[in-house]
Every structure is written in structure tokens, then in C-alpha cells.
Amino acid sequence: MTTLHTDALVLRTVDVGESDRILHLLTPRTGRLSVIAKGARRSVKRFPGTLDLFNHLRVQVERRRPTSMARLELARLQRTFHGVREHPSRFALGCYLLELLDRLAPEGGSREELAALFRFALASLELFDTSEPDARLRTLLELRALEALGLRPELTRCVRCGEALGAGAGGAPIAFHVGEGGPVCARCLREGEALLPVHLGTLRTLDQGLRLDLGRLDRLGLGGQALAEARTLLARFLRFHVGVELRSERFLSDRLG
Ligand SMILES: [Zn+2]
Numbered sequence: 001m002t003t004l005h006t007d008a009l010v011l012r013t014v015d016v017g018e019s020d021r022i023l024h025l026l027t028p029r030t031g032r033l034s035v036i037a038k039g040a041r042r043s044v045k046r047f048p049g050t051l052d053l054f055n056h057l058r059v060q061v062e063r064r065r066p067t068s069m070a071r072l073e074l075a076r077l078q079r080t081f082h083g084v085r086e087h088p089s090r091f092a093l094g095c096y097l098l099e100l101l102d103r104l105a106p107e108g109g110s111r112e113e114l115a116a117l118f119r120f121a122l123a124s125l126e127l128f129d130t131s132e133p134d135a136r137l138r139t140l141l142e143l144r145a146l147e148a149l150g151l152r153p154e155l156t157r158c159v160r161c162g163e164a165l166g167a168g169a170g171g172a173p174i175a176f177h178v179g180e181g182g183p184v185c186a187r188c189l190r191e192g193e194a195l196l197p198v199h200l201g202t203l204r205t206l207d208q209g210l211r212l213d214l215g216r217l218d219r220l221g222l223g224g225q226a227l228a229e230a231r232t233l234l235a236r237f238l239r240f241h242v243g244v245e246l247r248s249e250r251f252l253s254d255r256l257g
Contacts (some may be wrong), residue, residue, distance in 0.1 A: 004029065004061045004070075006151045007078065009100040010053050015041065021051055023072065024102050025059070028118035032105040035061055036070040050075040054084055054094060056122060085127035089255045093133045095248040097124055097145065099142060104149050104243050113150060120148035125215045131218060135256050136227055142234045146241075147210055153237055154182025155207040159187050161188050173229075175198035178236045198233055202226040206233075237239045 004027075011032070012024035021040035024036055040047050050057055051072075060074040084094040101121060106114075116230045122143060131137070146152040161181035165174060174183045175195035183203065184195060205222050214221060222230060239245070 002063050003126045004063075006030070006034070006059060006061070007118070008057045008075075009061045009098075009118070009125075010051065010055045010057065011055060011098045011105075014049060015188065017136075023051060023071075025057075026101055026105055026118060026121055027059075028110075028115040030107065031114045031117065032102065032108055033061070033070065033105050035059075035070045035072040035077070040072075046073070047075050048077075053098060054078075054081045054124075054125060058082070063223075072118075076142065081125045081129045081225055084125055087132075089133050090128045092136060092252040092255045093128055093141070094125060096138075096246060097121070097141065097244045099248050100142075100145055100238070100242070101149075103246070104145075104151065105195055117148045120207060120214075127214050133256060135231060136161070136220075136222045138252070139222065139227065139230045139234055139257050140206075140220065143209055144214065144217075145205055146194060146234075146237070153233075155203045155210075156182060158185035158188055160184055163187075165203070167200045171199070173199050174203070175231060176203075178220060178240050181237075194234070196236060198229045199226065202229040202233075222255045 006027045006029045006087055008025040008027045010023055011026055012051040016022055019041045021037045023035050023036060023037060027132045029172055037047060040051055048171045055077060058076045058078055059072060062180045063070040064075050067241070081094070105117060121133050128137070133168045143152065155245055159177060163185055165183055165185060175189055175193065176183050176198045177195050203222065209217060209220055
């Protein structure tokens with residue numbers, strides 16, 4: 001039997017049987033981890049109001065056999081994000097982020113990367129626990145989520161030849177290849193390829209969005225045509241990686257655009 005003590009963020013909960021609950025957790029040690037909390041809905045002693053979405057927990061998890069689902073033995077609440085639950089647009093963005101992490105976070109991997117992913121998840125919830133999300137914040141957060149997941153698009157160089165991008169002739173948009181994960185320069189573009197058009201300025205603004213502290217993302221100017229292009233790019237890019245529409249996506253788009 002192996003025992004794990006770790007911090008964890010609750011990404012998803014599913015009630016099973018009469019009193020059990022399955023939780024999808026994100027932890028800095030293992031990445032995504034599914035556990036079963038036996039008697040969760042009866043035992044207020046072991047799990048006092050802790051096993052809900054958005055909760056940052058300290059947990060003890062035990063695995064009896066390598067193939068069986070791990071069991072949640074203890075959970076202590078470290079932090080709950082009240083501000084996220086109480087405002088519809090924050091809640092919508094929060095649910096979307098959790099769902100994205102639940103879909104794309106790896107199960108295992110390099111310790112450093114998993115710890116960074118966990119820090120990103122907490123910092124994001126902290127950010128919109130207090131701020132008012134809009135389409136701009138959503139877009140930048142999607143980009144940062146992709147980066148934290150090791151999936152971020154290339155923004156400054158041609159994905160085929162590696163050359164730094166210059167502006168298109170007369171400020172014309174650049175072709176972005178969603179499947180290859182970045183822009184394709186005019187020399188590498190094959191005849192008849194229909195790629196997503198995006199202006200260099202949009203890619204540069206997104207690139208800046210990767211360098212800012214998460215808490216300062218709201219200082220980045222992203223609006224008008226650049227925001228519309230960035231939204232399309234991120235939506236297509238995420239769809240490519242997730243493969244399906246997320247359950248929370250429409251709810252979020254109705255609220256934030
Ligand atoms: Zn090229």
C-alpha cells in the first residue's frame with residue numbers, strides 16, 4: 001500500500017452509490033489524480049464540507065493495488081474561493097478552467113512542471129476571486145493555461161523554418177496553422193493552404209501576455225480586432241487539443257463572449 005500526503009485542488013466531483021464520491025484532483029505531486037472518498041456524503045468527521053469544486057485541500061490518499069482507484073482517507077480545507085462561487089461570470093470562468101485542467105492535465109510527469117501547473121491553477125483562482133472577468137481575461141488565461149500544460153502555441157517564429165516573423169506585406173495578416181501550433185511565414189506557406197489569418201500585432205500582444213505576472217494580466221491592452229483574432233485563435237487551438245466542446249464553454253461564452 002502506498003500513502004500520499006499532498007496539496008490538492010478539486011477539479012470535478014461525481015457522486016456514486018449511496019454515499020461515495022469520486023473526485024478528480026489536481027496535485028503538485030502527481031498531476032491529475034482520481035480518488036474515491038468512501039462514505040463521503042455521510043462522514044462529516046473525515047470530510048467536513050471539504051469535497052467541493054474549487055477547494056484547495058491537504059489530503060491523504062492511499063492506494064492498495066497499483067491498478068485500483070486511490071482512496072481518499074483524509075481531507076483538510078486549506079482555502080476555498082468564495083469570490084469565485086458568488087459571482088456568475090467568475091463562477092463560469094472558474095468552472096471552465098477546472099474543466100480544462102481536468103481534460104488536459106497529465107497524470108504524472110516531471111515534478112517541476114506538475115508543481116508549476118498546480119501553482120498556476122491556484123494563482124488563476126486567486127486572480128478571479130477578486131477581479132471581474134471579461135473576454136480579454138478569458139483569452140489571456142486560456143493562453144497561460146496552455147503554457148502551464150506544456151501546450152502553448154508558438155507566437156514569434158515560423159513553425160516550419162524557425163525564422164522570426166516580420167509583418168506581412170502592407171500589414172497583411174500572417175497565416176496561423178492550428179495543427180502545427182504556430183504561424184507559417186510567407187516563404188513556407190504552400191499553395192492552396194487555407195490557414196487562420198492573424199495580425200502580427202495580435203501575436204505580439206499574446207506573447208507579452210505570457211511574460212506578465214498573472215496578477216497583472218489586466219494591465220495588458222487587448223481589444224477590438226486583436227481581441228477578436230486572439231479569441232478565434234485560442235478557441236480553435238483549444239478545440240484542437242481538447243477535441244470536444246467543454247460542458248462549461250457555452251455558459252462561459254454567453255457571459256463573457
Ligand atoms: Zn518559414
